[in-house]
Amino acid sequence: xxxxxxxxxxxxxxxxxxxxxxxxxxxxxxxxxxxxxxxxxxxxxxxxxxxxxxxxxxxxxxxxxxxxxxxxxxxxxxxxxxxxxxxxxxxxxxxxxxxxxxxxxxxxxxxxxxxxxxxxxxxxxxxxxxxxxxxxxxxxxxxxxxxxxxxxxxxxxxxxxxxxxxxxxxxxxxxxxxxxxxxxxxxxxxxxxxxxxxxxxxxxxxxxxxxxxxxxxxxxxxxxxxxxxxxxxxxxxxxxxxxxxxxxxxxxxxxxxxxxxxxxxxxxxxxxxxxxxxxxxxxxxxxxxxxxxxxxxxxxxxxxxxxxx
Amino acid sequence: xxxxxxxxxxxxxxxxxxxxxxxxxxxxxxxxxxxxxxxxxxxxxxxxxxxxxxxxxxxxxxxxxxxxxxxxxxxxxxxxxxxxxxxxxxxxxxxxxxxxxxxxxxxxxxxxxxxxxxxxxxxxxxxxxxxxxxxxxxxxxxxxxxxxxxxxxxxxxxxxxxxxxxxxxxxxxxxxxxxxxxxxxxxxxxxxxxxxxxxxxxxxxxxxxxxxxxxxxxxxxxxxxxxxxxxxxxxxxxxxxxxxxxxxxxxxxxxxxxxxxxxxxxxxxxxxxxxxxxxxxxxxxxxxxxxxxxxxxxxxxx
Numbered sequence: 001x002x003x004x005x006x007x008x009x010x011x012x013x014x015x016x017x018x019x020x021x022x023x024x025x026x027x028x029x030x031x032x033x034x035x036x037x038x039x040x041x042x043x044x045x046x047x048x049x050x051x052x053x054x055x056x057x058x059x060x061x062x063x064x065x066x067x068x069x070x071x072x073x074x075x076x077x078x079x080x081x082x083x084x085x086x087x088x089x090x091x092x093x094x095x096x097x098x099x100x101x102x103x104x105x106x107x108x109x110x111x112x113x114x115x116x117x118x119x120x121x122x123x124x125x126x127x128x129x130x131x132x133x134x135x136x137x138x139x140x141x142x143x144x145x146x147x148x149x150x151x152x153x154x155x156x157x158x159x160x161x162x163x164x165x166x167x168x169x170x171x172x173x174x175x176x177x178x179x180x181x182x183x184x185x186x187x188x189x190x191x192x193x194x195x196x197x198x199x200x201x202x203x204x205x206x207x208x209x210x211x212x213x214x215x216x217x218x219x220x221x222x223x224x225x226x227x228x229x230x231x232x233x234x235x236x237x238x239x240x241x242x243x244x245x246x247x248x249x250x251x252x253x254x255x256x257x258x259x260x261x262x263x264x265x266x267x268x269x270x271x272x273x274x275x276x277x278x279x280x281x282x283x284x285x286x287x288x289x290x291x292x293x294x295x296x297x298x299x300x301x302x303x304x305x306x307x308x309x
Numbered sequence: 310x311x312x313x314x315x316x317x318x319x320x321x322x323x324x325x326x327x328x329x330x331x332x333x334x335x336x337x338x339x340x341x342x343x344x345x346x347x348x349x350x351x352x353x354x355x356x357x358x359x360x361x362x363x364x365x366x367x368x369x370x371x372x373x374x375x376x377x378x379x380x381x382x383x384x385x386x387x388x389x390x391x392x393x394x395x396x397x398x399x400x401x402x403x404x405x406x407x408x409x410x411x412x413x414x415x416x417x418x419x420x421x422x423x424x425x426x427x428x429x430x431x432x433x434x435x436x437x438x439x440x441x442x443x444x445x446x447x448x449x450x451x452x453x454x455x456x457x458x459x460x461x462x463x464x465x466x467x468x469x470x471x472x473x474x475x476x477x478x479x480x481x482x483x484x485x486x487x488x489x490x491x492x493x494x495x496x497x498x499x500x501x502x503x504x505x506x507x508x509x510x511x512x513x514x515x516x517x518x519x520x521x522x523x524x525x526x527x528x529x530x531x532x533x534x535x536x537x538x539x540x541x542x543x544x545x546x547x548x549x550x551x552x553x554x555x556x557x558x559x560x561x562x563x564x565x566x567x568x569x570x571x572x573x574x575x576x577x578x579x580x581x582x583x584x585x586x587x588x589x590x591x592x593x594x595x596x597x598x599x600x601x602x603x604x605x606x607x608x609x610x611x
Contacts, residue, residue, distance in 0.1 A: 023461065026468055027464060030464075136593070136596060140592040140596050141592070142592075144547060144548060144551045147571075151571075152575075152581065156574070240454070243458075247459045250459070250548075251552070265460070266463060266552050266554070269464055281460050284460065285460075
């Protein structure tokens with residue numbers, strides 16, 4: 001087990017190097033630079049600015065310098081926010097993104113598992129059809145449609161929830177309701193579908209019949225025996241799910257004007273803020289790699305048939 | 310749908326098949342036609358496609374990029390034929406929605422084709438060669454799976470400017486991974502199937518085996534996945550457009566319309582509602598058709 005985790009972490013290092021290199025060189029290929037978009041400045045000053053940030057060096061050397069800094073935990077200075085480090089900016093945005101993302105995942109996993117199991121246990125009843133219809137809606141309506149509609153109906157028309165910004169002092173935690181629901185909805189739908197399919201398969205298996213035959217109560221059979229193996233496909237979906245939630249958060253943060261990390265990314269890329277783009281990519285890539293690793297470990301814990309060798 | 314599981318009916322279907330020589334695809338079509346949701350979806354989607362084509366041809370009384378400066382943010386009305394109102398710049402929303410629908414559908418089809426070509430080539434090569442090459446190729450897919458791909462697409466769009474061909478290629482290049490896995494799995498499994506062995510043993514030629522056994526069996530899952538892929542691609546494009554990285558004004562797509570509609574929703578809610586409903590209906594149809602096809606082509610997987 002320990003060796004498995006170690007090996008996976010070792011694979012993660014080249015993966016991260018590939019990711020950073022790809023992102024770095026793609027950014028550098030782009031025409032324009034961080035100091036082009038403002039009013040024209042004298043060439044001499046521009047040269048000096050470039051030299052100050054090391055942008056006059058050959059690209060490969062810039063990359064090595066950046067990586068050397070990164071290894072020491074230094075994300076470098078932001079090129080557009082002159083008085084801030086990338087680490088500071090990420091430190092402000094990441095907690096917001098993490099909170100929204102974690103709450104959405106929690107909601108998706110619990111509600112999705114529950115709905116999927118209920119649908120499977122009541123297969124082909126109206127309850128099952130209702131859950132599947134809900135899942136179809138969740139899959140077909142993306143956050144970028146659902147977000148504005150929820151904001152319009154529940155926020156603007158009915159005034160139930162605030163729709164913009166993240167002002168805890170004024171609104172309390174109700175500011176989180178709409179973003180989290182919007183972000184979680186597609187994942188609830190996908191997880192419910194996954195759970196239903198795998199639960200249906202599991203409750204038809206022999207060992208469940210045995211458990212019932214020896215007189216275990218229905219809840220005990222479902223919770224202690226069926227759920228444990230039915231949940232496995234869900235666990236392997238957790239990696240892609242977290243990637244999807246991160247992608248979705250780019251939209252959510254824009255719709256609900258949340259000061260998260262995704263909000264920086266697009267603007268940073270458009271303004272050629274190389275270090276900020278790299279910082280966001282590195283943090284999100286590491287996050288996805290770690291979450292995938294956790295999902296794999298969890299899978300092994302839940303499924304004794306998996307051997308780590 | 311329950312009639313399908315009735316054994317007598319299956320038996321009847323089997324004897325009929327023996328009499329008329331119905332192919333796998335005939336069976337699949339019959340099953341698909343019994344699926345009401347899928348049939349209705351196909352009809353609705355057909356209407357949407359026709360409307361989108363008409364929109365591209367510009368047969369509507371308003372052009373999608375004509376600006377009526379005196380008619381900004383007009384609610385849906387019969388006056389001047391602004392049936393779905395106008396947007397914040399004074400352009401006819403019906404014309405814009407039809408053009409946007411056309412662009413979204415086109416991106417969906419073309420980018421899916423790109424991913425289909427890459428995925429099938431990659432997966433078939435890995436599955437066919439097998440061994441170490443297979444392991445390495447699928448390892449690469451595994452690693453790519455865990456990348457935050459959308460970030461690279463965003464960087465790509467920023468780097469190479471926002472043109473529509475790049476959108477096709479970028480999205481297609483991102484979404485081929487699952488296709489490669491499906492094709493590789495099918496190819497590997499089929500190589501070892503008894504009916505392929507039996508065909509070989511009875512002296513059927515290699516070409517005939519590929520034509521009669523391999524292609525139809527790989528085709529089923531691929532067709533299903535392609536259908537379910539189109540809505541994913543449409544979503545990816547609308548995601549980019551929403552972030553301001555998709556197609557450029559005055560051209561538009563459903564995602565772009567939703568994005569601008571969301572900004573104006575408090576003044577002109579119809580600019581959000583119309584494209585949002587159009588997109589929802591389109592995605593519903595595509596998903597229902599995809600699910601219907603899956604049930605029809607691969608009935609054991611339901």
